[in-house]
Amino acid sequence: xxxxxxxxxxxxxxxxxxxxxxxxxxxxxxxxxxxxxxxxxxxxxxxxxxxxxxxxxxxxxxxxxxxxxxxxxxxxxxxxxxxxxxxxxxxxxxxxxxxxxxxxxxxxxxxxxxxxxxxxxxxxxxxxxxxxxxxxxxxxxxxxxxxxxxxxxxxxxxxxxxxxxxxxxxxxxxxxxxxxxxxxxxxxxxxxxxxxxxxxxxxxxxxxxxxxxxxxxxxxxxxxxxxxxxxxxxxxxxxxxxxxxxxxxxxxxxxxxxxxxxxxxxxxxxxxxxxxxxxxxxxxxxxxxxxxxxxxxxxxxxxxxxxxxxxxxxxxxxxxxxxxxxxxxxxxxxxxxxxxxxxxxxxxxxxxxxxxxxxxxxxxxxxxxxxxxxxxxxxxxxxxxxxxxxxxxxxxxxxxxxxxxxxxxxxxxxxxxxxxxxxxxxxxxxxxxxxxxxxxxxxxxxxxxxxxxxxxxxxxxxxxxxxxxxxxxxxxxxxxxxxxxxxxxxxxxxxxxxxxxxxxxxxxxxxxxxxxxxxxxxxxxxxxxxxxxxxxxxxxxxxxxxxxxxxxxxxxxxxxxxxxxxxxxxxxxxxxxxxxxxxxxxxxxxxxxxxxxxxxxxxxxxxxxxxxxxxxxxxxxxxxxxxxxxxxxxxxxxxxxxxxxxxxxxxxxxxxxxxxxxxxxxxxxxxxxxxxxxxxxxxxxxxxxxxxxxxxxxxxxxxxxxxxxxxxxxxxxxxxxxxxxxxxxxxxxxxxxxxxxxxxxxxxxxxxxxxxxxxxxxxxxxxxxxxxxxxxxxxxxxxxxxxxxxxxxxxxxxxxxxxxxxxxxxxxxxxxxxxxxxxxxxxxxxxxxxxxxxxxxxxxxxxxxxxxxxxxxxxxxxxxxxxxxxxxxxxxxxxxxxxxxxxxxxxxxxxxxxxxxx
Numbered sequence: 053x054x055x056x057x058x059x060x061x062x063x064x065x066x067x068x069x070x071x072x073x074x075x076x077x078x079x080x081x082x083x084x085x086x087x088x089x090x091x092x093x094x095x096x097x098x099x100x101x102x103x104x105x106x107x108x109x110x111x112x113x114x115x116x117x118x119x120x121x122x123x124x125x126x127x128x129x130x131x132x133x134x135x136x137x138x139x140x141x142x143x144x145x146x147x148x149x150x151x152x153x154x155x156x157x158x159x160x161x162x163x164x165x166x167x168x169x170x171x172x173x174x175x176x177x178x179x180x181x182x183x184x185x186x187x188x189x190x191x192x193x194x195x196x197x198x199x200x201x202x203x204x205x206x207x208x209x210x211x212x213x214x215x216x217x218x219x220x221x222x223x224x225x226x227x228x229x230x231x232x233x234x235x236x237x238x239x240x241x242x243x244x245x246x247x248x249x250x251x252x253x254x255x256x257x258x259x260x261x262x263x264x265x266x267x268x269x270x271x272x273x274x275x276x277x278x279x280x281x282x283x284x285x286x287x288x289x290x291x292x293x294x295x296x297x298x299x300x301x302x303x304x305x306x307x308x309x310x311x312x313x314x315x316x317x318x319x320x321x322x323x324x325x326x327x328x329x330x331x332x333x334x335x336x337x338x339x340x341x342x343x344x345x346x347x348x349x350x351x352x353x354x355x356x357x358x359x360x361x362x363x364x365x366x367x368x369x370x371x372x373x374x375x376x377x378x379x380x381x382x383x384x385x386x387x388x389x390x391x392x393x394x395x396x397x398x399x400x401x402x403x404x405x406x407x408x409x410x411x412x413x414x415x416x417x418x419x420x421x422x423x424x425x426x427x428x429x430x431x432x433x434x435x436x437x438x439x440x441x442x443x444x445x446x447x448x449x450x451x452x453x454x455x456x457x458x459x460x461x462x463x464x465x466x467x468x469x470x471x472x473x474x475x476x477x478x479x480x481x482x483x484x485x486x487x488x489x490x491x492x493x494x495x496x497x498x499x500x501x502x503x504x505x506x507x508x509x510x511x512x513x514x515x516x517x518x519x520x521x522x523x524x525x526x527x528x529x530x531x532x533x534x535x536x537x538x539x540x541x542x543x544x545x546x547x548x549x550x551x552x553x554x555x556x557x558x559x560x561x562x563x564x565x566x567x568x569x570x571x572x573x574x575x576x577x578x579x580x581x582x583x584x585x586x587x588x589x590x591x592x593x594x595x596x597x598x599x600x601x602x603x604x605x606x607x608x609x610x611x612x613x614x615x616x617x618x619x620x621x622x623x624x625x626x627x628x629x630x631x632x633x634x635x636x637x638x639x640x641x642x643x644x645x646x647x648x649x650x651x652x653x654x655x656x657x658x659x660x661x662x663x664x665x666x667x668x669x670x671x672x673x674x675x676x677x678x679x680x681x682x683x684x685x686x687x688x689x690x691x692x693x694x695x696x697x698x699x700x701x702x703x704x705x706x707x708x709x710x711x712x713x714x715x716x717x718x719x720x721x722x723x724x725x726x727x728x729x730x731x732x733x734x735x736x737x738x739x740x741x742x743x744x745x746x747x748x749x750x751x752x753x754x755x756x757x758x759x760x761x762x763x764x765x766x767x768x769x770x771x772x773x774x775x776x777x778x779x780x781x782x783x784x785x786x787x788x789x790x791x792x793x794x795x796x797x798x799x800x801x802x803x804x805x806x807x808x809x810x811x812x813x814x815x816x817x818x819x820x821x822x823x824x825x826x827x828x829x830x831x832x833x834x835x836x837x838x839x840x841x842x843x844x845x846x847x848x849x850x851x852x853x854x855x856x857x858x859x860x861x862x863x864x865x866x867x868x869x870x871x872x873x874x875x876x877x878x879x880x881x882x883x884x885x886x887x888x889x890x891x892x893x894x895x896x897x898x899x900x901x902x903x904x905x906x907x908x909x910x911x912x913x914x915x916x917x918x919x920x921x922x923x924x925x926x927x928x929x930x931x932x933x934x935x936x937x938x939x940x941x942x943x944x945x946x947x948x949x950x951x952x953x954x
Contacts, residue, residue, distance in 0.1 A: 079284055080244030080253035082298065098513055099187050099200045101207035102155040104177060105169045107146070109187060109200065110162035110513065117189040117197050119146040119167050125183035125239070127293045136194050142180060144173045146187075157529070158206065160598045162513065178211055182239050183288050201290050203515060204237070205507050209531045212236050212266040216535050220267070221303030221446075222281065222316045229276040229316060233259065233301065234532055235503050236266025238287045239294070243270055246280040249308035249315070249457050256284070277321065278460075280313035289505045290515075292494060297502040302536060304399070304444045306459030309406045311399055311443050311450070315459030319547045324463050332474040333549055336579035339613060339708035339756060340848045342552065343388050343838065344481065344584075345381070346716055347761040348395040348783065349452050349469075350436055352377050355784040365435060365780075367452045367465040370472045376787035378476065385477040388838030389759075391582075392473055393481035393554050395717060396439030397466065398540075399447040401490040401497045402777075405456035408435035413781045416797055419815040421808075423770075423797030427779040431800075436783065438717065438776040440483075440556060441490040441523070443497060446540035448548075470549045481552035481582070482544060486537045487560040492517045492524035500526075500533075508533050512592065520591030521557050528561040529599050537561075538569045546576040558585030558614070559603035560593055566602040566612055584711050584756060587614030589699075608677065608705035613756050615711045618696045619671030622664040623749055625729055628719045631773075635807060636728050641668060641896055642714075642746050643729040647871060648898060650731045658870065659684065665870040667701055669861055670694060672875060674707035674754030676852050682865030706852050710755035714746040715763050720773050722746050723766045723792065727814055736819065738898075740766060740826045741946040744833045744926070745894055748948035749873075751837040752847055752892050754855050761785060764834035766792040766822050771811045772799035789827045794820065832925035839918045840950055844886045846877040858882070862891075862905050871897035872943060876908065879953075889913075889953035893932070895943040900931075902942050909939040916950035 099109040109119075122129060123142040130138030149168040167187075169177065181204060189198040215234055223230045231243050243257040259268035285297045300307060304314040317324065353359045353369030358376045363369045372378060381392065409430040416422040427434075435451060448466040450456035470480045491498040492509045500508035501524075509517045510527035518525040528534045544550040553573070558566065566583065573581040587604035589595065600606050604614045621627050625640025636652045639645040644653070646661040662684035670691050673679045677692040679702065691702030704710045715722040726742055734742075743766055750757050760767070762785045769775045769782050770793060778800050784793055795815050798808055814820060822830075841847045849855050858878045863869055873894045879885035889911060895901045913934040918924060932949040933942045943949055 077244075077253045077256055079296065080256055080282065080298065098515060099202040100158055100161050101202050101204055102158050102166075104207050104210040105174050106149060106153075106155070107167045107187065107202050108155075108158065108161050108164060109167065110164040112164045112189060112198055114148045114165045117191060119148070119165070120144060120188055120190060121146065121169070121180070121185055122188055123180045123183055123185045127184040127288060129184055129186060131186065131188070131196060131199050133197070134195050137188060137190075137196060142176070144169060144176065144180070146170070155206075157599070177207065178236070181207065182237050183294075184290070201515065203506060203511055205527065205530045208236055208266070208504075208507060213531065214264070215266050216531050218265070218267050220539070221301055222305065222314070224275045224277045224316050224318045226275055228271050228273055230269060230271045231259065231281065232267050232269040233283055233285075233503070234266050235268055235285055235287065237504055238268065238285050240284075240286040241268040242284040244282045244284060244298070245276070246313060248278070249280050249313055249459065259283075276316045277318055279316045280308060280459075281316060282313055283503075285503055287503070287505060289494065295494070297494075299499060299502055300444065302444070302500055302503065303539070304447045306447050306463050307399060307444060307450065308459055309450060309457040310404065311401070317460060317463065319463070319543075324460060324467075326464060326468045326471055329467055329471060330549065332471060334474060334477070334479045334551065336551075336577065337390060337479065337582065338580075338850055339582050339611065340754070340850050342390050342582055342756045343841065344391045344393050344552075344756065344758045345384060345389045345761055346393045346395070346758065348438065348717065349397060350780065351761065351783050351785050354435075354780045356787055362454060365452070366454060367462075367469040368454060370469040373472070373476075378472075380787045381473070381478060382476050383835065384838065387835040388842035389478065391479045391481045391552055393483060393552070395483050396442075396485060397449050397452065397482055398442060398484065399444035399449050400437070400439040400441045401443040402437040402439070402441040403435060403449075403451040404433060405450040408451060409433045410435060411779050411781060417816070418795035418818075419798060419812040421798045421801070423781060424778075424800045427781050428800055428802070431777050431779060434779050436777070436779045440485050440776065442485050442488070443490055443499065445484070445486065445536060446543045466548060474549065479551035480549065481554055482550050483554045483556060484541065484544075485556040486526060486528060487557040488521040488523040488525050490523065498524075504532075508536075510592065518592050521560055525560065525591075528565050534562075534565040534568070537565065538572050541569055542572050542576045545573045545581055552582035552584070555583070555585030555602075557588065559587045559589055559601045559606075560591065561602045562599040563602045563606055563610060564600065566607075567610060570610075570612065582613075584613035584615070584758075604703045605699065608703060608709055611706065611708050613709050613711045615713060615716075615758070616671055616675050618667050618675065618701050619712060619749065619753065620714055622667035622671075623714050623746055624722070624725050631807060635810060639729045641665060642742055643726045644731060647896070648731055650729060662868060662870040665868065665873060666694060666864075667696065668749060668873055669864060670701045671710075671712050671749070671753045671755075672873065673702075673859060673861075674849075674852070674855055675702045675704045675710040676707065676754075676855060677702050677705060678852065679856055679859075681861050684866060684868060684870070686866035704755070707755040707849060707855060711758050712750045712753040712755050713758040713760070714750055715760040716758065717760060718774075720771060721760070721767050721769055722763060723768045723794065724771045727768070727771065727794070727820055728810075732814065732817065732820070736822045736826050738946060739820070740822060740830045742896075743830055744837070745896055745946060745948055747834050747837055748894050751841045752894070752948070754847070754849055754859070757841065757848070764831045765789060765827050766830050768792050768794035768796075770794060770796040770799050770815065772804060774803040775799075789831060790824050792822055792827055794822070829925055836918050836925050837948070840916055843916070843918065844879070844890065846879050846882070846885050846887065846890050854882070862908075863903050869901060869903065871895060872901045872903060874903060874941070887952040887954060891941070891951045893941060893943045893949045895945060895947055895949075897945055899945050900942055901945075902940060905939045905941060907939065908934075910936055912936065912953055913951040914954070916952050919950060
């Protein structure tokens with residue numbers, strides 16, 4: 053059991069505090085949590101530690117009260133209003149602090165009383181924070197007037213700032229193996245060791261902590277690689293009591309099946325490196341040179357019969373170079389894709405890593421609910437999930453390995469996947485999710501909160517975990533959560549060859565933390581690592597409420613890229629959250645706004661179409677704040693003066709800070725949104741042409757180009773708006789170009805059921821489903837767009853200065869033809885431009901459009917060599933024409949055309 057230490061005894065006189073080992077090895081194999089002593093009543097944690105000596109208690113006034121911290125090491129304080137506090141083994145009387153000191157980090161805390169620990173008592177706090185410690189207001193008779201618990205991160209970050217430099221996790225070496233866990237509020241920590249991933253514990257070792265550090269550590273004789281381990285942590289949990297938690301390591305290198313035990317492993321060991329590991333890593337790349345193809349590991353191969361059955365849905369599928377999927381990726385690499393971005397491949401909690409199920413989908417009508425019923429019947433047990441449910445941030449996911457129980461296997465196979473993609477000429481990026489955890493508190497799949505309660509998660513004013521991200525929010529503004537993020541990101545870059553990182557809900561993290569991460573991963577690689585992420589501004593941290601965010605509006609000047617919803621929404625119509633009638637009525641520039649209204653569209657005006665065209669021009673210009681152009685309202689404005697709702701349309705200082713896209717894993721695919729919004733009678737051929745226009749918008753936009761896997765195959769998820777747990781059936785990709793997935797049944801009821809009456813007639817219409825020839829044509833046209841972008845840096849210029857000097861929109865302003873987006877880019881004097889001048893045109897209209905541009909008279913324009921090739925996919929592009937005597941351009945219907953001056 054826990055060794056009882058007198059609060060504050062010998063602090064500063066001894067170097068080490070050693071905890072006695074728990075009584076039996078059985079503790080290592082027992083329940084995940086064991087309560088050692090009951091707590092008093094649950095209290096709302098509405099006060100805040102501002103640093104090691106200051107607290108703020110919102111809403112409480114100092115008059116007619118005095119304040120104290122009362123402590124009980126194992127809990128059990130008697131706290132009853134109007135009565136004296138009982139059960140305390142220590143008490144610190146506090147002073148009201150009237151100094152004007154500013155604690156910028158806690159600017160969001162409501163006003164109230166600021167309190168200060170007496171100077172002589174401050175040294176006692178590290179020990180008192182290990183037990184029940186509550187803040188009380190007392191009257192002159194020592195009767196309780198108010199009580200709360202204070203949120204501890206401010207104190208812990210102050211006390212243990214040096215721990216941000218500590219090496220945590222397990223580290224095997226030739227003569228010894230070191231284990232280190234950050235647990236500053238723990239009363240005891242012990243290490244449970246196991247000979248392998250299964251079987252009982254073989255040893256239990258007490259860990260020790262040095263005064264002034266929150267790190268518990270032990271150095272054991274011998275290289276223990278291959279052994280498994282867990283920690284026993286005795287820690288006081290507010291509202292629960294003193295508990296003994298059996299936990300894995302937050303810094304786990306790898307784990308066994310379903311993440312029950314951590315693996316001791318040396319990532320530099322030859323046995324964990326495939327032959328030739330590291331020799332094929334592509335060079336670092338400028339952010340604006342990135343052309344990203346976003347892909348889910350299971351989607352890639354689960355449906356590919358050309359992949360050996362044991363490899364389907366696994367890391368090793370990427371090593372099967374002759375498969376349809378790898379042939380497709382190699383063709384994209386040759387055409388101009390630079391990066392494959394993998395949806396989460398860190399250890400996540402939502403797929404059983406052994407014996408996961410695969411739904412049996414029986415043949416049913418295109419608009420039947422039977423397919424989704426079969427998929428949803430096994431959704432909690434099947435092999436599919438997007439994986440946005442983090443458990444261990446630095447370990448590979450086990451469900452993608454051929455043997456989930458052998459932690460070494462997933463390391464090697466992950467590396468073989470990266471190696472195979474590198475050898476195919478593709479850099480590898482991964483989606484990381486540091487903004488939330490799968491669970492918090494004492495739940496079985498909670499990890500961080502069971503080691504340092506109340507620290508790693510972001511709490512609201514009542515002390516409850518925030519959930520604005522969907523799940524249990526993390527707090528990367530806290531030093532050790534930021535450290536965990538940075539350290540594990542470095543691991544992926546340094547030890548797994550990851551070239552770029554995409555951050556889920558990145559704006560829930562501080563800009564400062566992201567900039568520190570950028571510096572750390574760049575140093576680890578010895579070159580630049582590309583960082584992009586979601587910069588959505590919402591939740592408890594919105595508008596800088598707690599810190600300067602890594603958001604669209606707050607990252608300019610950082611070089612870190614954020615996804616732009618401006619062009620996405622203008623192209624697709626409406627917004628990502630549309631439902632009900634808006635699903636069909638909210639047409640966009642691509643799918644018929646004004647010029648081709650669908651059967652349910654409300655009456656719109658040409659100004660709506662011109663406003664959408666202007667938003668797309670913002671994206672084409674790299675969303676640069678300072679770029680100027682004439683707008684549809686007849687004014688020449690900076691792009692940040694154009695509005696996108698209540699925000700500026702442009703937000704980037706440099707093109708590296710914007711990611712352009714019309715489709716990613718979230719929401720309906722582009723094909724599906726066009727099914728909903730194009731007139732139903734639109735031919736399959738025209739649907740393919742509209743798809744290519746959407747891809748052209750991304751390909752011709754300055755900044756990072758981002759494409760979702762299968763966009764070039766007219767990928768459909770049968771109108772599913774949120775396929776994160778919809779299984780293989782609704783997420784499948786057919787690399788053989790025979791089927792795009794449309795009309796696979798009604799999408800899962802949970803997210804789509806309210807709209808089924810609108811979806812059924814569309815799914816039932818056989819004319820909408822593309823034929824293999826339509827899919828093959830779209831795939832070929834996409835590769836031509838990639839070749840065009842790769843042919844010249846003029847379409848991905850590296851700086852705002854170059855874009856402002858060289859890019860000029862034609863057909864813009866009050867007298868524009870809003871059906872055609874057109875620009876000229878000057879290549880004179882630009883090294884490697886390949887063209888003296890380039891002009892592109894994207895015509896969303898259903899008829900040929902003519903643009904008279906007198907200033908281009910006399911230019912010797914010719915069709916771009918890619919489009920002029922005999923084998924070019926879009927034969928209609930050859931009908932495009934330029935008349936040099938007048939400056940008249942003609943652009944065929946629904947086509948993207950590029951002219952160049954050699």
